[in-house]
Amino acid sequence: MFDTRISRRAALMGAGAFAAWMHNPARAMLWQAGALPVPAFIDGLIARMTLAEKAGQLTLMPAAWGGGVATALNPAGNGPSFDGQLDEVRQGRLTGVFNGNGAEMARRMQTAAMTQSRLKIPLLFAADVIHGHRTIFPVPVGEAASFEPGLAERTARAASYEAAAAGIDWTFAPMVDIARDQRWGRTMEGAGEDVLLGELIAEARVRGFQGKDLKDDDAMLACAKHFAAYGAAEAGLDYNTVDISERTLREVYLPPFKAALDAGVLSFMASFNEISGVPSTGNGWLMEEVLRGEWAYQGFVVSDYTGDMEMIDHGFAADAREAAKLAFLAGVDMSMTSGFYRDHLPDLVEKGEVPVARMDASVRRVLAMKARLGLFDDPFRRIDVKREKARSRTKPTLALAREAGRKSIVMLKNEGDLLPLPKAGKRIAIIGPFASGQHDINGPWVVYGDNGQAVDLATGVKAAVADKGLVTVVEGSGVEAPVPGGIEAAVAAARAADVVLLAIGESENLSGEAQSRAEIVVPAPQMALAEAVAAVGKPVVVVLKNGRALALAGAVVQAPAILVTWFLGSESGHAIADVLFGDYSPTGRLPCSFPRSPGQQPYSYAHKPTGRPNPPGDLQPYKAHYRGIPNSALFPFGHGLTYGRIEYSGLSVAPSMAWDGELVVSAKVTNRGSRAVEEVVQLYTHDRVASVTRPVRELKAFRKVALAPGASEVVTFRLRRDNLLFIGRENKPIVEPGKFDVWIAPSAETEGVRGSFELARA
Ligand code: BGC
Numbered sequence: 048m049f050d051t052r053i054s055r056r057a058a059l060m061g062a063g064a065f066a067a068w069m070h071n072p073a074r075a076m077l078w079q080a081g082a083l084p085v086p087a088f089i090d091g092l093i094a095r096m097t098l099a100e101k102a103g104q105l106t107l108m109p110a111a112w113g114g115g116v117a118t119a120l121n122p123a124g125n126g127p128s129f130d131g132q133l134d135e136v137r138q139g140r141l142t143g144v145f146n147g148n149g150a151e152m153a154r155r156m157q158t159a160a161m162t163q164s165r166l167k168i169p170l171l172f173a174a175d176v177i178h179g180h181r182t183i184f185p186v187p188v189g190e191a192a193s194f195e196p197g198l199a200e201r202t203a204r205a206a207s208y209e210a211a212a213a214g215i216d217w218t219f220a221p222m223v224d225i226a227r228d229q230r231w232g233r234t235m236e237g238a239g240e241d242v243l244l245g246e247l248i249a250e251a252r253v254r255g256f257q258g259k260d261l262k263d264d265d266a267m268l269a270c271a272k273h274f275a276a277y278g279a280a281e282a283g284l285d286y287n288t289v290d291i292s293e294r295t296l297r298e299v300y301l302p303p304f305k306a307a308l309d310a311g312v313l314s315f316m317a318s319f320n321e322i323s324g325v326p327s328t329g330n331g332w333l334m335e336e337v338l339r340g341e342w343a344y345q346g347f348v349v350s351d352y353t354g355d356m357e358m359i360d361h362g363f364a365a366d367a368r369e370a371a372k373l374a375f376l377a378g379v380d381m382s383m384t385s386g387f388y389r390d391h392l393p394d395l396v397e398k399g400e401v402p403v404a405r406m407d408a409s410v411r412r413v414l415a416m417k418a419r420l421g422l423f424d425d426p427f428r429r430i431d432v433k434r435e436k437a438r439s440r441t442k443p444t445l446a447l448a449r450e451a452g453r454k455s456i457v458m459l460k461n462e463g464d465l466l467p468l469p470k471a472g473k474r475i476a477i478i479g480p481f482a483s484g485q486h487d488i489n490g491p492w493v494v495y496g497d498n499g500q501a502v503d504l505a506t507g508v509k510a511a512v513a514d515k516g517l518v519t520v521v522e523g524s525g526v527e528a529p530v531p532g533g534i535e536a537a538v539a540a541a542r543a544a545d546v547v548l549l550a551i552g553e554s555e556n557l558s559g560e561a562q563s564r565a566e567i568v569v570p571a572p573q574m575a576l577a578e579a580v581a582a583v584g585k586p587v588v589v590v591l592k593n594g595r596a597l598a599l600a601g602a603v604v605q606a607p608a609i610l611v612t613w614f615l616g617s618e619s620g621h622a623i624a625d626v627l628f629g630d631y632s633p634t635g636r637l638p639c640s641f642p643r644s645p646g647q648q649p650y651s652y653a654h655k656p657t658g659r660p661n662p663p664g665d666l667q668p669y670k671a672h673y674r675g676i677p678n679s680a681l682f683p684f685g686h687g688l689t690y691g692r693i694e695y696s697g698l699s700v701a702p703s704m705a706w707d708g709e710l711v712v713s714a715k716v717t718n719r720g721s722r723a724v725e726e727v728v729q730l731y732t733h734d735r736v737a738s739v740t741r742p743v744r745e746l747k748a749f750r751k752v753a754l755a756p757g758a759s760e761v762v763t764f765r766l767r768r769d770n771l772l773f774i775g776r777e778n779k780p781i782v783e784p785g786k787f788d789v790w791i792a793p794s795a796e797t798e799g800v801r802g803s804f805e806l807a808r809a
Contacts (some may be wrong), residue, residue, distance in 0.1 A: 083313075083345045085415040086423075092166065092414065093407050098393035100139040100166060101410045105381050106389040107173065107349060108132070110147030120146065120175065120494065120560075121352050124384060132156070136170065137163045140389055142381065142413060143171035145219070146494050150435040153214030157426050169426035171417055175494050176218040176256075176267070177236060178202070180210035182444040182617050183489040183496035186594055187222065187248070189455035189613030191238035192635040192687070194727045194749055196251035202451050203255025205444045208265045212438040213495075214430040216420050217268040219316060221252035223303035224273060226595075228649035229639060230283025232562030235491055235594030235614070237278065238303070239638025240651045240684055243746045245303040250310035257311060262421035264428050271307035273318030273351055275333055276300040280320055283648055284563045289320045294739065296322070298774040305342060313346030313416060317379050319354055326361045328354040329370075334378030347380040347412040356385035367391060372400060380409035440500070445618060452615035452622025457635035457687040462607035465586050467629025467690060468546060471513035476544035477505050478523045478537045478580055479551040480573065481592045487526075490614025491559025491594060500617065504550050504590065507620025511628045519544065524576040526554040534579045541583040548627070549580060549606065550590045555614065558594025567597050567645045577602040590623060596639040598647075599681065611637070629690065632724040634751065636687035636794070640680035646673060652684040652795035653742035660743075683796035685729050685746070691720035691754060693793065697761075698800035700789055706768060706809040713763040714791035714800045718754035725753050728762045731795060732771065733788040739775060744795055762791065771806060784808045 093101070109121065111129045127135065129152075135141050136159045147153065153172050160170045178184045184202040191199070203221070210218065225245050226234040238248035249271070258266035276296055280287040291300070304315070315338065318327040327333055328350050338344045355374040356367065364370035371391040374382065382388040395401040421428050458466070468475070481487055483505035489496045509515045522530055523537035541547050551573040556562060569577070569591075581587055581602035588608040591597070599609070610633070615622050625631040642650050661670035661678060672678040680686075697715040704710035716728055730748040734741040748764045766789075768782050775781035784806045792799025 083415065083419070085411060086418050089411060089414045089418065092168070093410055096166065096410070098396055098406075101406055102389045102392040103138070103140040104142045104168065104410045104413050105392065106140065106386060107142055107381055107383045108144050108386070109384055110144035110152065112148045112152040120492075133159050136160050139164050139166060139168065141170065143173060145173035145383070146175060147172060147214075150212070150214040150430050150432045153430045154427065154432070157430060161426050168414070169417055169422040171216050171420070171422065172214050172429075173217040173219060174210065174215045175220070175492060176206050176210045176215060177220050177222070177492040178490065179206050179448070179493070179616060180213065180215070180495050181439045181497075182209060182448050183493055183501065184448050184451045184616045185455040186235045186490040186492070186614045187237055188235050188239055188594065188638055189615060190451055191244060191248050191638040192457050192611070192613070193451070193454040194244070194636050194751060195454060196247040198451055198454060199248050200251040200255040201447060203252045204258065205447050207256050207258060207267045209438050209444065211265050211267050211429045212431065212434040214435070215267060216422065216429055217270065217314065218256055219270045219272060220256065221249055221269065221307065222272050223249040223307055224276075224278035225300055225303065226278040226639060227651040228278075228280070228283035229567050229596040229642070230563050230565060230645070230648050231278060231280055232285060232558045232564065232594065233278070233560055234596070234639060235558045240640065241638065241653070241746050242299055242302050244638055246306035249303040249307040253307050253310040253312045261313075261419045262424070262428075268314055268416065268420060269307070269312050270314040270316050270349070271304050271312045272316035273327070274304055274315045274338070274348070275318060275327060276322050277318035277320050285561050286319050289322050291322060293778045294774045297778060301337070308342055308344055313419070315344070315346065315348045317348055317350050317354055319351050319357060321361060321363070326358050326363050328379055329358050329363055329373040329377045331377040339378065345412075347409065347416060348378055349381040350374060350379045350383050353384045355379065355382050355387050368395070371395065375401060375409070376405070380412055440617070448616050449618035449622050449625070452618050453625045453631045455613055455615060455635055456623065456626050456633050457611040457637055458626070458633040459609040459611060459641070459682050459686065459688070460607065461688055465608040466588060466627065468627055470511060470628050473545045474517045474543065475508065475512070475519070475546055475548060476540040477508060477518065477520045477548045477550060478540060479549050479576065480522060480524055480526045480554070481550035481552065481590070482522060482548070483520045487554045487592065488614065488619045489555070489616050491555050491562070496617065502618050502620035504548070504620045504623055507622070507624035508548070508627070510621065511624035511630075523580070524572045526557070527570045527572065529572040529575070534576055537576055538579055538583055541580045541585050544585055547580055547585050547587045548590050549577060549587050550592065551577060551603070552592035552597070553594055565645070567595060567642075567648070568600065569597060569603055574601060574603070581606065588627070596637070596641045598642050598645045604681070611635070629722070632690040632722055633687065634689065634725045634727065636685050636727045637682060638684065640684045640795070641682040643676045643681045644673070647676070650680065652680065653745055655740050656743050679796050683794050685727070685792075685794035687727065689724035689726060690722040691718040691724035691726070691756070693717070693724070693726050693754070694719055695791060695793065695799045698791060698802045700802040700804050703805040703807050704766065704768070705807050706784070710766045710804055711763060712766060712789055712791065712802075713761050715759055715761050716752060716754065717759040718756060721756050723753070723755050725751050726793070727751050729792055729794070730764045731790045731792060732766075734771065734773070734783075735786045735788065737773065737783050737785070739773065741773065744790065746795065764791070768806065782806070
């Protein structure tokens with residue numbers, strides 16, 4: 048796509064050249080040359096539309112079919128019944144619906160649109176296909192822990208294959224918001240705290256959802272959300288105010304959106320939050336200047352669920368009419384759920400407050416997208432009840448769910464090589480609220496998946512071991528409340544066992560949208576269970592379920608082995624068993640740092656040094672740290688163990704990088720253990736002196752390397768000047784010559800091997 052050409056060009060240019068290019072008329076021509084083709088009939092169609100029909104094309108509603116799945120996931124609306132919604136379709140008052148229920152619903156609605164509406168414009172069906180459709184893959188933050196963008200692309204592809212067969216044309220994914228405050232429950236839906244990982248996962252998921260051609264019956268339109276800085280909510284409180292410098296916005300929060308755009312995403316969703324006083328839904332700078340101006344975006348923008356209406360509660364719009372006007376003029380083409388565009392845009396145009404040309408431009412974008420999705424050629428191309436069944440939960444997609452599950456698991460600790468466990472001869476007690484049962488397996492943000500079809504931990508373990516009779520299962524505690532006699536039963540089971548699997552953590556409703564937590568800890572009743580079980584003295588493997596990083600403490604953090612298992616989806620129990628019993632050596636790495644204390648939030652490994660950093664070693668007075676705890680993570684970004692023993696040595700780096708040159712950095716990585724593993728080798732840099740202070744470390748590259756027992760590999764990375772770009776004082780990307788530190792390391796806060804180089808002047 049044209050955007051890719053621009054971005055590569057930008058990426059290969061230095062600061063001055065980049066700025067010059069941005070102001071060069073040739074750039075505008077190139078963008079025009081690459082403009083998305085809009086079929087000629089669309090302008091003819093727009094010319095025939097009434098203002099009410101135009102507003103209808105800009106109005107998306109939650110589906111009413113079957114009581115409306117959408118309202119189970121969102122604040123309840125007071126829309127019409129399904130029959131009422133069919134009437135709206137006939138009147139051309141809807142562009143489409145979302146979170147409906149399968150091909151049969153889509154068939155009935157599309158039939159009404161194509162046979163009974165005046166202009167016969169096909170409907171668009173959308174849904175929150177966030178981490179799978181009927182086959183559920185790990186929650187996105189878990190999948191990001193795989194550090195394998197190719198995997199994220201494959202699961203998104205598989206999700207499209209299933210969902211597009213169920214009549215879904217458009218998914219509200221990927222969420223590409225960076226999350227640096229783990230109190231924010233939607234951490235589970237993104238790729239974590241890091242910009243580079245966020246960019247790579249964003250583009251992979253867009254490619255996966257959209258496939259080769261949006262017309263294909265296994266492709267869906269993707270949606271980059273939530274634009275922008277939704278994850279920067281103050282105090283990690285969902286929907287809260289964001290007050291942020293333009294520099295941080297451009298350096299941390301916008302890049303994954305740009306990456307999604309460069310990968311070809313053609314819909315954006317405006318975020319609920321305000322940025323420095325202006326709600327995103329009413330932020331013309333964000334959508335018109337940055338997105339459509341600087342980035343030459345040619346798709347459309349949809350509001351989030353009632354985002355326009357919420358500008359009234361923000362205190363930014365006086366009433367519905369003003370909210371519709373502000374959102375529309377700021378660049379939101381389509382309104383979701385409130386109905387404000389349908390109710391007010393025609394009048395706003397008639398009174399001259401909104402130019403009709405603006406309305407036509409938005410309608411054109413939406414209709415062009417329907418054409419790109421092939422809906423004008425065949426409105427039923429994704430609607431086929433038989434195909435929906437045939438593509439649902441097939442063997443290959445379930446196998447992919449298992450692969451994705453085990454690759455998402457992060458092993459935080461493994462003292463005395465407690466793991467992997469032998470498959471025979473050990474009595475295993477699985478204890479905890481997540482030990483067994485058809486609940487809390489798929490994770491938050493699942494519209495269509497069924498926990499009843501997912502594999503729980505006990506089932507996975509029993510399928511792996513030689514003798515199921517040696518496995519006992521005890522609940523021990525509820526998620527947030529004790530169960531009568533739970534601890535006594537758990538202690539008895541632990542006593543009778545050789546090893547305990549302690550399945551504790553967060554339930555589905557402790558993370559996800561609107562589930563901010565002030566205390567990001569394992570809930571107290573489960574901690575009591577953990578302490579009681581630990582006191583028995585048997586080896587304990589913590590199998591943690593979580594949608595965010597947690598501050599682990601007490602018996603949990605002291606357990607000899609800890610696996611972070613997130614919410615792994617359909618094949619969860621099998622995926623965990625693969626790791627527990629050594630069929631798979633863990634490869635996952637933390638995409639978000641696990642803090643020492645909840646009070647350390649927000650936290651990112653890529654923090655600034657401050658003027659008073661604590662030197663390595665003991666805490667010193669008048670240095671930047673909280674009382675009693677180092678200013679670092681307990682388990683940092685990038686951390687994760689394997690079943691090998693990995694050694695880093697022999698960093699090789701040239702003393703300098705020419706301005707237009709390339710720097711080759713390498714290190715030797717050796718597996719001194721007795722099992723074959725894959726190690727995620729990470730390269731970080733630090734810019735020692737710059738005109739804007741720089742983070743203590745920044746991830747610049749990583750690679751997964753397979754290492755047989757005893758094997759070594761020299762892992763080589765190549766850096767160029769544009770890898771060292773940052774946002775300067777003018778809020779534009781710049782690079783400055785000077786000294787840089789470089790690490791090749793197993794995590795963001797371990798030393799690995801370290802060197803330095805100088806970026807020479809031009
Ligand atoms: C969420 C979006 C989602 C929408 C529709 C909103 O509450 O913020 O991410 O796509 O609901 O379900």
